[in-house]
Amino acid sequence: MMQPNLEYPAAVRFLYMAIIYVPLFKNQYCVPIIITSFYWISFCSFTALIPFSIIYTLIIVYALYLSHRMTAKISPIIIFSFFYYFFISLIYWDFDETAVLWAGIIITMLLSSFISTERDLILLSYAFVIVSFAISTVFLIHYQEFMQSYIRGVHEMERSGWMNPNMTGATIGCGMVFTLDNLLSKQPKSKWLSVFLIFTLGISMLAIILNASRGSLAAVLCGCGILLFVKREVKKIYKIIIIIIIIGLIYYANQLGYFDLLLFRSMEEGSSETGGGRLPIWELKINVFEEKGFFSTFFGVGQLDCISIGKHIRTHNDFVTAFISYGWVGLILFVIVLFYPIFYKFSFKKLAGLLPFFAFLLIECNVLEPLFRGYFLFIVLFMYIFKYSKLNS
Known part of the structure; x- marks a missing residue:
């Protein structure tokens, strides 16, 4: 271990x-x-x-x-x-x-x-499942190593001893969406693989709640919710059972106090010091950036200056980073590249398969900045979405 x-x-x-x-x-x-x-x-x-x-x-x-x-x-x-x-x-x-x-x-x-076939893509999807299982397991075993100041009191209950909890939550959440997708898939699965997927989903849910990253939790709920809605091959009764189980687990976790930190952080005032309040960060940086003049607004100031502009803190938003770093040109190109898999030979059937993962990535791009920070797992996630679009066109 x-x-x-x-x-x-x-x-x-x-x-x-x-x-x-x-x-x-x-x-x-x-x-x-x-x-x-x-x-x-x-x-x-x-x-x-x-x-x-x-x-x-x-x-x-x-x-x-x-x-x-x-x-x-x-x-x-x-x-x-x-x-x-x-x-x-x-x-x-x-x-x-x-x-x-x-x-x-x-x-x-x-x-x-x-990756040239649907089989290759399915195999890649299990990488996200394995990552979520491994990180959730280590997180739960060494949970106290993260929490150095989990004190029940105003301004004291925080995550000061944690290792980038936003990235950890996003990593676990991404795996949760893929785990649920593989669990509901009609692809042949052994009994033990199904047990593994159910177990991974359970410990990942517990880990992401304890992790207390609000953006990641929102991304997971959105991705999994869309997945349950678009999986038409799954009978409604099974979807209802899954929803009831999830609600029951959430209620039980709340009774055990696992939501304390998450609720505390949700009631906090937005802070541009820690990145907890995203809007003040975006407003400050964009206002200062727009004063740089036409040339900078059109082509940007680069990623290094993007961090220091206005206030030395990250944007926590890929779209804001694209705009400030590379101007209107960079933002437009980024949006085109990001949405390209959705509109490439568009069909509603393909959209149904892409949407849970794309929605998850889109939310994370608005709260974490995973692509411009070079988080490898999320670059692979975009590649998965791109490949899925190509193979299902």
């Missing part, structure tokens, strides 16, 4: 990496699920079992791509272009989030070349 305060030696972590990744050179079908799940679990956990530097992952995935290039094809020009921007960002901005973002995009594009 991973220990929160233990740092494993580099040799041990590289050994784990070799054990996990070397077999992938013989089995290309498992490349996306293994790379996605193990990298993000290591990144989000309290300690790393494998080196989670995205540089190592980029090198490994590129090597895997080269070893399977006869079956996993992608345009060399596209790969070269993205590597070019990655190295430019390294030269000018050192290894900041811009470089991380470009590296994540390159890795995801390479992984996408391994």
Whole structure:
């Protein structure tokens, strides 16, 4: 079991990496699920079992791509272009989030070349389930490591000892939507796999409540709610049973006091100091940005200045970040790219399959800023949505 305060030696972590990744050179079908799940679990956990530097992952995935290039094809020009921007960002901005973002995009594009069928896409969906199961389990076991000041009193009950709870909640929530989707799917499943999915859904629900990230909880409720609505192949009686079970679990969790922190944070006044109040942050930054003049408003001031403009705090919003960093040009391009899978050869049948995941991502883009911060799991989530759109058109 991973220990929160233990740092494993580099040799041990590289050994784990070799054990996990070397077999992938013989089995290309498992490349996306293994790379996605193990990298993000290591990144989000309290300690790393494998080196989670995205540089190592980029090198490994590129090597895997080269070893399977006869079956996993992608345009060399596209790969070269993205590597070019990655190295430019390294030269000018050192290894900041811009470089991380470009590296994540390159890795995801390479992984996408391994996905050519519906079966490959279903296999990738279980990466999100595995991540949610692992992070929720570690979270619940080491819950006290997160809570260093859980004191019942005004201004005292907060999450000061936690490791980026917003990202943790989003990670668990993303897996919950995929877990419910796989559970309700008519794809053949063994009894044990169904039990695993139900168990994962249960512990993930408990973890996301204790995590007390309001944005993530809203995204989960929206994604799962839409999923229950659009899954027409599932009988209404089963949907009603699921809703009753969820309501019962929420009521029971509330009686045990698991909602205390969440309720406390919901009653707090919006604060631009911690990011708890999003609107004051957006208003402040956009007002200061619009005073920069026409050229800056049209082309932006860059991601580094986006953090410091107005007040040195993150926007917690991908759309605001796109606008301030790259101006109207960047915002329009971002919206086009983000919504492209929805409108590509549009059909209501395809929309029903995409909407739960797209709605989840859209909400997180408004409260977390996962894409411009280069959160790898969410870049893969967008790739999943994009691939689903292509394969179902």
